[in-house]
Amino acid sequence: MRTDEASAIHEIEVKYHVSDGQALMTALEQRGITLSPPVRQDDQAYAPASWRYGMSKIGVPFARLRTEDGRHLFTLKRPVDNELACLEHETFVADREQMHSALLAMGFAPTVRIAKIRRTACWGEVSLCLDAVDGIGAFVELERLIGAEESGEEVQHRLDLLVRSLGVRMERTTETYDSLVRAAMLAASGC
Known part of the structure; x- marks a missing residue:
């Protein structure tokens, strides 16, 4: 195993499009799950x-600059098993514009902006x-952090079962937000 793999966080995700937000909120409340206040x-x-x-995307490093409540978070993800099972490195940065310039200098290019x-x-x-x-x-x-010895795909299977236990109809996607936003932009432009 490479040194960067041993020290990286393995973030495993499953993602679902929600058509009935109220049904999901009710199911979460019934399980005693309390959501935080909303943040942009x-x-x-x-x-x-x-x-x-x-x-x-497998094996390719992708970066993200996030601003939330005036704080800037830099994240680098490298998909391992699939797009939602990644090695991840994260740190706060003081200056978003300087980090943007550094990313360009390192050979990265901006793809899409995601606001949520x-x-x-x-x-x-x-x-x-x-x-x-x-x-x-x-x-x-749903996200879970795992060690390098665990299978990302097996953890995704267990997370999927957990989501399905809510009994709410949702559509699973294996796409990342950047891919989904880009596809929506292309569809809106007629391309």
Whole structure:
């Protein structure tokens, strides 16, 4: 195993488009899951300049600059098993514009901007995010951090069973928000 893999956080996610937000809220409340107050997140996604949508994301590093409540978070994710099972490195940065310039100098290019309202909760050892994403709608994500010895796909299977236990009709997606936002933008422009 490479050193960066051993020190990185393995973030495993499952994501679902939510058509009935009230049914989901009721199911969460019935399980004693209380969501945080809403916060606005402004994300700029980045990819290596040589990468294009339609190419594989496995093994490719992707970056994100997020601003929330005046704080800036830099994240680098590298998909391992699939797009939602990634090695992840994160840190706060003081100056978003300087970090943007540094990313460009390192060979990254901006892809899409993602704006959303997020509410979060803990469900045992799982993090739950309820997102209202500009241009694409409401989504629920379940995330779990794992060690390098665990299978991301197996954890995704267990997370899927957990979501389905809510009894709310939702449509699972294996796409990341940047891909979903980009597809919505292309559809709106007629491309």
